[in-house]
Amino acid sequence: xxxxxLLTDFGEKDSYAGVMKxxxxxxNPQARIIDxxxxxxxxxxxAAAFILSSSYKxxxxxxxxxxxxDPGVGSGRKIVCLKTLDxxxxxxxxxxxxxxxxxxxxxxxxxxxxxxxxxxxxxxTFQGRDIFAPVAAHLSQGLELTKLGPGxxxxxxxxxxxxxxxxxxxxxxxxxxxxxxxxxxNITRDHLKELEGKFPGKKVRIVIGGKEILEVNKFYAxxxxxKPLAILGSSNHLEISLNQGNAQGRLGLDKGEKIxxxxx
Amino acid sequence: xxxxxLLTDFGEKDSYAGVMKxxxxxxNPQARIIDxxxxxxxxxxxAAAFILSSSYKxxxxxxxxxxxxDPGVGSGRKIVCLKTLDxxxxxxxxxxxxxxxxxxxxxxxxxxxxxxxxxxxxxxTFQGRDIFAPVAAHLSQGLELTKLGPGxxxxxxxxxxxxxxxxxxxxxxxxxxxxxxxxxxNITRDHLKELEGKFPGKKVRIVIGGKEILEVNKFYAxxxxxKPLAILGSSNHLEISLNQGNAQGRLGLDKGEKIxxxxx
Amino acid sequence: xxxxxLLTDFGEKDSYAGVMKxxxxxxNPQARIIDxxxxxxxxxxxAAAFILSSSYKxxxxxxxxxxxxDPGVGSGRKIVCLKTLDxxxxxxxxxxxxxxxxxxxxxxxxxxxxxxxxxxxxxxTFQGRDIFAPVAAHLSQGLELTKLGPGxxxxxxxxxxxxxxxxxxxxxxxxxxxxxxxxxxNITRDHLKELEGKFPGKKVRIVIGGKEILEVNKFYAxxxxxKPLAILGSSNHLEISLNQGNAQGRLGLDKGEKIxxxxx
Numbered sequence: 001x002x003x004x005x006l007l008t009d010f011g012e013k014d015s016y017a018g019v020m021k022x023x024x025x026x027x028n029p030q031a032r033i034i035d036x037x038x039x040x041x042x043x044x045x046x047a048a049a050f051i052l053s054s055s056y057k058x059x060x061x062x063x064x065x066x067x068x069x070d071p072g073v074g075s076g077r078k079i080v081c082l083k084t085l086d087x088x089x090x091x092x093x094x095x096x097x098x099x100x101x102x103x104x105x106x107x108x109x110x111x112x113x114x115x116x117x118x119x120x121x122x123x124x125t126f127q128g129r130d131i132f133a134p135v136a137a138h139l140s141q142g143l144e145l146t147k148l149g150p151g152x153x154x155x156x157x158x159x160x161x162x163x164x165x166x167x168x169x170x171x172x173x174x175x176x177x178x179x180x181x182x183x184x185x186n187i188t189r190d191h192l193k194e195l196e197g198k199f200p201g202k203k204v205r206i207v208i209g210g211k212e213i214l215e216v217n218k219f220y221a222x223x224x225x226x227k228p229l230a231i232l233g234s235s236n237h238l239e240i241s242l243n244q245g246n247a248q249g250r251l252g253l254d255k256g257e258k259i260x261x262x263x264x
Numbered sequence: 265x266x267x268x269x270l271l272t273d274f275g276e277k278d279s280y281a282g283v284m285k286x287x288x289x290x291x292n293p294q295a296r297i298i299d300x301x302x303x304x305x306x307x308x309x310x311a312a313a314f315i316l317s318s319s320y321k322x323x324x325x326x327x328x329x330x331x332x333x334d335p336g337v338g339s340g341r342k343i344v345c346l347k348t349l350d351x352x353x354x355x356x357x358x359x360x361x362x363x364x365x366x367x368x369x370x371x372x373x374x375x376x377x378x379x380x381x382x383x384x385x386x387x388x389t390f391q392g393r394d395i396f397a398p399v400a401a402h403l404s405q406g407l408e409l410t411k412l413g414p415g416x417x418x419x420x421x422x423x424x425x426x427x428x429x430x431x432x433x434x435x436x437x438x439x440x441x442x443x444x445x446x447x448x449x450n451i452t453r454d455h456l457k458e459l460e461g462k463f464p465g466k467k468v469r470i471v472i473g474g475k476e477i478l479e480v481n482k483f484y485a486x487x488x489x490x491k492p493l494a495i496l497g498s499s500n501h502l503e504i505s506l507n508q509g510n511a512q513g514r515l516g517l518d519k520g521e522k523i524x525x526x527x528x
Numbered sequence: 529x530x531x532x533x534l535l536t537d538f539g540e541k542d543s544y545a546g547v548m549k550x551x552x553x554x555x556n557p558q559a560r561i562i563d564x565x566x567x568x569x570x571x572x573x574x575a576a577a578f579i580l581s582s583s584y585k586x587x588x589x590x591x592x593x594x595x596x597x598d599p600g601v602g603s604g605r606k607i608v609c610l611k612t613l614d615x616x617x618x619x620x621x622x623x624x625x626x627x628x629x630x631x632x633x634x635x636x637x638x639x640x641x642x643x644x645x646x647x648x649x650x651x652x653t654f655q656g657r658d659i660f661a662p663v664a665a666h667l668s669q670g671l672e673l674t675k676l677g678p679g680x681x682x683x684x685x686x687x688x689x690x691x692x693x694x695x696x697x698x699x700x701x702x703x704x705x706x707x708x709x710x711x712x713x714n715i716t717r718d719h720l721k722e723l724e725g726k727f728p729g730k731k732v733r734i735v736i737g738g739k740e741i742l743e744v745n746k747f748y749a750x751x752x753x754x755k756p757l758a759i760l761g762s763s764n765h766l767e768i769s770l771n772q773g774n775a776q777g778r779l780g781l782d783k784g785e786k787i788x789x790x791x792x
Contacts, residue, residue: 018300036546074483126498179539219602234654282564338747390762
């Protein structure tokens with residue numbers, strides 16, 4: 001049976017995520033559900049896209065990734081279901097699958113429109129309960145994607161800020177901040193390799209928020225407690241961190257903050 | 265096997281909810297447990313009653329709804345187990361089942377007093393672990409309600425503020441605020457139908473916190489971002505919301521805030 | 529099959545805990561996982577040690593307790609797996625198992641070093657995903673502890689502040705504060721018995737933060753709402769609490785605050 005992984009901005013304060021699981025179990029009493037995360041900042045489609053992108057491939061083949069971060073709920077936005085070699089993705093068509101579209105070969109995409117697999121009464125405010133949960137439950141029992149609605153050829157994509165070279169400098173920005181205050185940037189392992197390839201053997205000089213960092217660490221404890229450090233984090237993105245501290249709090253920086261790297 | 269759904273004010277900061285699940289699994293290793301919500305504001309019986317009321321019927325038949333929001337723990341308050349056609353409810357007798365008593369036909373209610381189904385040592389501070397969890401585990405394995413203790417004929421009810429007509433005005437108040445800052449009122453779909461029936465074809469005028477709202481929307485995105493709107497939410501209660509924003513934060517309102525609706 | 533219980537400081541804001549569960553299910557699709565707690569304060573090894581100590585024995589025999597509170601991740605610190613009569617504990621060797629070592633007879637301890645049971649690529653920042661999750665999954669399927677690495681004879685222990693007698697006074701301190709603001713001290717039921725044995729029949733006088741409390745209550749509601757009270761909590765530690773209130777907020781106290789008890 002297919003595993004269901006839930007990624008929402010429902011938080012844990014209310015029963016929204018719990019109710020989704022109730023609905024899933026009503027249809028498939030044997031369902032196996034994993035909470036990927038429910039604390040996406042409210043309506044932050046870009047944060048959800050990043051979390052999904054750095055997480056989905058750690059799940060078993062066949063997993064149904066259900067994403068409900070959906071500021072347009074009840075409006076004309078579509079709901080889509082997308083199949084890759086290993087996974088199904090069920091999400092509003094608002095760009096939250098942007099990175100999946102870039103990283104994976106998409107085998108098929110359908111618009112989710114067949115009311116047969118929805119709850120009987122579908123409201124305009126909580127379609128996580130009324131549409132996403134029952135559709136996921138049916139998929140987990142083996143329902144074919146094509147039963148959900150007509151095929152479509154495109155999904156919406158977010159305009160994602162990408163790190164880029166400007167002369168000899170690599171310029172990026174902070175795109176996500178985690179619980180530990182790690183500032184995760186859009187500079188990836190590949191960018192660093194490219195920089196290294198252009199200027200082999202030179203030393204890095206990282207500038208962010210007026211601070212200078214002169215190396216890329218291998219692990220957090222390699223730096224003195226309380227000192228800012230740069231590290232390739234678990235998602236293969238460059239992070240600015242503080243050993244045993246909170247870089248966001250200490251440096252007073254936020255999403256969108258610019259970061260540059262030079263070699264010298 | 266019966267599903268167990270947990271609704272508590274234990275939060276996620278500590279291991280209280282996790283320990284309850286450990287105890288359940290010690291008795292029933294095959295138990296299936298869903299977290300309905302653990303973030304009820306501490307000791308807020310009324311909030312728990314509302315969350316339960318808007319959630320319970322989305323669970324499979326046979327689900328055991330376990331509610332541990334229990335300011336009177338260890339005192340003389342009873343623990344009750346209540347059976348309706350579709351569900352069991354296990355809760356302190358403090359009014360948290362008020363709406364269940366109003367909405368459902370109750371087939372039987374017992375006082376939970378048979379120590380045989382409790383942990384061996386029962387303390388006075390964490391009966392979620394010592395009583396609720398083991399009793400729920402036994403129920404999930406098919407234990408008959410009547411084994412838990414003697415039948416009782418009444419449960420305690422909260423005094424719930426209800427919306428009501430005052431002349432041509434419908435008067436209500438905010439009873440719950442969710443993660444998104446939606447202000448959920450005690451005005452329901454039925455109240456609005458009644459108002460509409462009394463004054464057919466007239467336009468609504470909603471006043472809350474000095475703001476005026478002149479229609480009831482169908483979905484959040486129907487309004488401009490940042491503008492207050494009124495909407496029939498997922499629990500069939502009227503909500504004051506902000507498209508892509510937080511109504512509570514923006515309007516500076518709290519639980520208990522009055523709301524009035526007139527037709528003109 | 530062995531149950532897996534997770535205790536981490538990953539929080540719920542990100543997908544770290546969810547990704548661990550994805551990895552576990554990739555290896556063992558039938559895995560049963562319980563979240564003991566993910567809200568340990570970041571890198572607070574002592575808080576994790578206390579939570580574990582007051583929780584582990586409520587889980588079924590055979591449970592694998594996985595603890596990922598790991599400020600030294602990626603550095604030279606070891607990962608250990610420890611077997612007691614009833615449980616397995618998988619944790620960084622940073623003292624988080626201190627109380628387990630004191631309370632339980634340890635049958636065997638190994639250093640977890642066999643890469644065969646890790647993810648193929650092991651990074652230096654998220655070993656919860658790369659090492660702890662896959663090792664736990666293999667253990668849940670019956671893998672022998674001894675396959676993980678060589679036996680070791682010692683684990684690191686924290687220096688734990690213990691309550692102690694100073695003349696006729698028992699001196700302790702606050703070691704943990706829970707969601708309800710209960711101030712949990714290192715004074716245990718055994719300390720109180722010892723005090724009672726030394727001075728039978730005398731009355732207690734508890735002093736904390738300049739406040740005086742003159743009895744030990746049996747349950748929260750035994751005191752007036754809003755009045756500080758002392759109570760033997762669910763972990764058999766003395767707690768300072770407020771009936772229907774938050775003692776931490778009201779008294780303005782924090783971890784490390786001194787408490788003394790005299791009999792008079």
